[in-house]
Amino acid sequence: DGGITQSPKYLFRKEGQNVTLSCEQNLNHDAMYWYRQDPGQGLRLIYYSQIVNDFQKGDIAEGYSVSREKKESFPLTVTSAQKNPTAFYLCASGVAAPGEDTQYFGPGTRLTVL
């Protein structure tokens, strides 16, 4: 089956701990994205990567870090510097081409910081 997987589905962490969210895709997409979704709000872009070993900050990158060592994988680390990390995190991948940015989403990870 082709698709995007995110793990775990639910994650609980204590305040002050770093935590890494996994995102894997087997769609052979060059581009991958991380979004944050808060209740009643739309999606806000955290980081994105259009090619292996390269990534750019989105609109709310502070307190987060990413890596893109393989085409299939784009893990997101939520660091202790992120002031309000409890949220629903969505990963997406796509074939970014001029004028087109069709993205396909994973099932999401709900992070709760206690």
Added chain:
Amino acid sequence: GEDVEQSLFLSVREGDSSVINCTYTDSSSTYLYWYKQEPGAGLQLLTYIFSNMDMKQDQRLTVLLNKKDKHLSLRIADTQTGDSAIYFCAEVSNTGKLIFGQGTTLQVKP
């Protein structure tokens, strides 16, 4: 700046048509998208329309695009309880990134 706006809530009776509206600001957008999000799940790509089209139909879904008014709508015919979800409109900005609206919650009453 780039902005996509949607009404926040729509309630319809099962069997009726639903129309979800969206306005966008970037006149250079080439693709516009509709995504569906069920509770606790990721976003599912429903359909998209290329900017040189006025209408696109896919089974119960009809997308209408008014480029002059920068207005996009999604019509769901014969709405079912399984259509209850949040619907997001999105445009490709001039920087190449997807810009999402806040989402419209569709409630379908039996």
